Amino acid sequence: MNRVVITGAGTINPLGADVSATFAAMREGRCGIGPLEIEDVDRLSIQIGGQVKDYDETTQFNRQQIALYDRFTQFTLLAAREAIGQSGLTFSGDLADQSGVVLGTSGGGLNTQDENYRAVYEAGKNRVHPFIVPKLMNNAAASHVSMEWNLRGPSFTVATACASSNHAMGQAFNMVRCGMAKVMVTGGSEAMLCFGGIKAWEGLRVMSRDACRPFSATRNGMVQGEGAGVFVFEDYAYAKARGAEILCEVAGFAMSSDASDIVMPSKQGAARAIAGALKDGKIAKEEVGYINAHGTGTAANDKTECAAVADVFGAHADQLMISSTKSMHGHLIGGTGAVELLACIMALRDGVIAPTIGYEEPDPECALDVVPNVARDANVDVTLSNAFAFGGLNAVIALRKHARPAGH
């Protein structure tokens, strides 16, 4: 089995248009959630979100590209550009055939669907632009990444709601680990902050009208965000041979299904995925210093997640840190695991633990060290990133610090 390392990271999300801006915001505990600026927002009962602001697609892409790139694809391509650029890889010949892209998204081109349903139903138009289908399809982002960087190996899109990115990265990890691919571009993207996207979520009555406050006794729901995170997962031997800078090692991954309820989370299902990732990576519980929680800020998720962590880690649960960066960037649904993996990388590389902001009052059912409100310096060797989706589909990924050789 091959070891797998991360050699590139990229993002655009409500906290920043690249990785360094995102790290800075996470260190400062800055909130990227604010009033939504979208059409018909006055008809929504939920009017806040983690929007990517000051974004002008025409400065990034030409008209032909915009005709084919939904917002979720645009975010993906920008994040991929940063990640692949950092890796220093170019794909040609055998390497191109042995490299692919697997991405997560839940809504795909939801803005495109929303705009065009609006055109035909509300405006009564009888004709839509010819590229609506290739623009809205969930695999559009993965396909455009493969086209842009000549990734000709295994490529596809994973949709498991809020766990999509983690499931995608788990596939990428295992594909490199087993030798199916040498390099996998992976992560996820979401852009569903449009009238229809928010309206549908309102229906579930799980959304907060004012803030995302994970683990706080005063929490009152989740807040949606948008953006993308993309990483380069690479065969360690290959990365080492070419002298690539290694950000960290992908140590383990596991997934599980609650097989119980379409929306209510299960402690057992979450615990099996967490324990599974440790077992897969041959990681001792005591090695885990930080967990980036799923931490949606709903009553049900946060207490269930804390109970699962307590069950798996026993006494060590009180030693480790667990925070939810959704308090800052919101819930990026299918892209959330990818952006949250950045917090894990920051913990391993920079020794900074991103906080759970908006924390007001302890909840006895979430009695863990949730790194309230202020980032913390800490030296950690192993981090976990949790994702527990609607539909009971859980995916947990473990990263390990990569010891830089002496003299480097």
Add this chain to the structure above:
Amino acid sequence: MSIKDQVIAIIADQAMLDPSDIALDNTLEDIGIDSLGLVESIFAIEETFDINVPFNANDPTAGDFDISSIAAIIAAVEKLKLEQAT
């Protein structure tokens, strides 16, 4: 603007050329319009002239809408407008 000038403007826009660079005997291929560019052009023609263009991307040369040259496309649009008027 005449139908001819409007069609040329649409096609030039799609090809990212100046209208003066489009010759009537050009084919779409000559000016770099691929299959996606063609369906976008037809969409723009339908929107501009409020007509329905009988075009099937499975077999672009079938049907009454002749796309063999810029002149042919202009003639086809003029014919559709005339039919619409009568």
